Amino acid sequence: MVFCDYLSTKDVPLQRIRIKIQVNKINTSTLCAQTSLQQQQLLLRMEYEYEKEEFQRLTQTMGIGRKIKRGQCWYPISTGRSYYNSLNQFVIEIERKEDKDIEHAFEYGKPVCFFTQDAGNQIKYLPFTAQVSYADDERMVVILPGASARIELEGAHQLGVQLYFDETSYRTMFEALADVIRAKGNRLAALRDIMLDNQLPAERQIFPQRFPWLNSTQEEAVNKVLRAKDVAVVHGPPGTGKTTTLVEAIYETLHRENQVLVCAQSNAAVDWIAEKLVDRGVAVLRIGNPSRVNDKMLSFTYERRFESHPLYSELWSIRKAIRETSRKRHEA
Numbered sequence: 001m002v003f004c005d006y007l008s009t010k011d012v013p014l015q016r017i018r019i020k021i022q023v024n025k026i027n028t029s030t031l032c033a034q035t036s037l038q039q040q041q042l043l044l045r046m047e048y049e050y051e052k053e054e055f056q057r058l059t060q061t062m063g064i065g066r067k068i069k070r071g072q073c074w075y076p077i078s079t080g081r082s083y084y085n086s087l088n089q090f091v092i093e094i095e096r097k098e099d100k101d102i103e104h105a106f107e108y109g110k111p112v113c114f115f116t117q118d119a120g121n122q123i124k125y126l127p128f129t130a131q132v133s134y135a136d137d138e139r140m141v142v143i144l145p146g147a148s149a150r151i152e153l154e155g156a157h158q159l160g161v162q163l164y165f166d167e168t169s170y171r172t173m174f175e176a177l178a179d180v181i182r183a184k185g186n187r188l189a190a191l192r193d194i195m196l197d198n199q200l201p202a203e204r205q206i207f208p209q210r211f212p213w214l215n216s217t218q219e220e221a222v223n224k225v226l227r228a229k230d231v232a233v234v235h236g237p238p239g240t241g242k243t244t245t246l247v248e249a250i251y252e253t254l255h256r257e258n259q260v261l262v263c264a265q266s267n268a269a270v271d272w273i274a275e276k277l278v279d280r281g282v283a284v285l286r287i288g289n290p291s292r293v294n295d296k297m298l299s300f301t302y303e304r305r306f307e308s309h310p311l312y313s314e315l316w317s318i319r320k321a322i323r324e325t326s327r328k329r330h331e332a
Contacts, residue, residue, distance in 0.1 A: 033196045034181050041177045048170045055165040064117065067162055071104040074140075075117070075160030082150050086307050088319055090147055091133055094140045094161060106135040108292055111164040112142060116156045126152050129164050147327075194230050201230040211248060218245045225249040226256075243269070247276045254282060267292045274300065 067073035080093035106112070114126040128149050134141040142161070144150060153159065183189035193199040204227050211219045218241050225232045226249070234249075236242050250260050250273070264270045271294045274284045278300065286293055286300040293301055306312065 033192055033198055036196065037177055037181050037192075041174070041181070044170070044173060044177065048167075048174075052165050052167075059162075064123070064160065068099050068102060071102060071106075073160060073162040074099075074104070074106075075162075077159050077161055079153050079159070082144070082147075084319070084323070085133070086303055086312075089133070089143045090145075090150070091141050091143050092150060092153065094142055096138055096140075100138050104135070104137075105163060106132050106140055108132055108134065109168065111166055111168070112161050113164040114153060114156070115160050115162065117158050117160065126156065128152065191230065201228065201232075203227045204229055209252065214245065214248060215241070218248070221245045222249045222252060226252055243273065247273055250277060251280055251282065268294075271297050 064073060064075050068075060074094070074096035076097050078095050078097060080095060082090065082092040085091050110132045111129050112132060113129050116124050116126070118124070126149075128145050130145065130149070131143045132140060133143050140161075180188060180192050183192055190199065194201050206223075206227055208223050209219075209226065211222060214222065217236075221234045222245055225234070234242060234245060246262075250262060253260055262270065262273055264273065267288060270286070270288065274286055274297050278284050278297075284297075284300050285302060285305065286297045287302055298304060309315075
């Protein structure tokens with residue numbers, strides 16, 4: 001038997017769920033990688049179901065006024081112009097009419113839903129969800145699932161918008177776990193075994209490089225990255241120069257590889273790394289919402305590169321013609 005305590009720190013008091021998993025009487029220390037990952041998958045599914053249920057319960061019981069004070073809701077709102085953005089997404093501009101001094105939690109990528117409230121304070125949710133593309137203190141741009149959603153909004157009175165349960169992270173984790181569990185005889189399967197200590201990571205035999213501008217531990221870490229064929233972990237407390245080391249490792253790797261994908265826990269961290277690489281002449285493509293990217297890196301974003309392409313206007317005309325043709329066929 002395996003027991004796991006799950007703690008939630010939502011609006012409700014701390015609740016502990018006792019999760020009991022039958023493992024067919026096999027000792028956990030001898031479980032294969034797939035079985036171990038399947039356990040994680042099951043625990044994640046239970047966490048997801050619980051969090052979603054709690055969100056729905058709170059959504060139904062919490063009044064609009066409290067949601068507004070918590071920054072989870074704008075009500076009432078007015079809708080502005082709608083249009084197709086440079087990524088061919090149908091978006092609409094929204095502005096909140098009241099409580100503009102209250103800080104909110106709407107930000108890029110967050111899912112939202114719309115609702116109406118009648119004279120009897122009965123709330124009705126519109127039958128679609130949307131996604132925030134941009135938000136400031138009073139205005140928001142939301143990606144709608146299609147032009148038909150715009151019609152729903154036009155026919156609504158006393159309209160509001162609130163945050164919806166964010167399934168994006170869970171969906172990503174479910175897909176990743178499923179891919180890793182299914183992997184067999186490929187690179188992903190090998191990395192799975194390495195990360196679960198079932199296989200040792202491989203290293204290249206290279207002559208150590210010297211980097212006089214780094215200290216000895218940073219230099220050793222860069223060489224460790226360059227030697228790694230599978231994975232290298234660089235660990236250290238704050239202020240030890242991990243990011244500086246990472247920039248150097250990326251720059252040196254680009255002498256051996258065509259491209260490097262860089263991820264970080266925040267937009268600021270990605271921008272800092274990207275800036276340092278740009279300063280060293282590296283061609284950088286900054287992926288992310290332009291509203292979250294600093295001014296220096298804005299011209300390196302996918303959207304700006306896309307819009308500045310010489311064939312962009314031609315592509316836009318083709319897209320417009322396709323939408324118009326589709327609309328006429330739908331009306332016929």
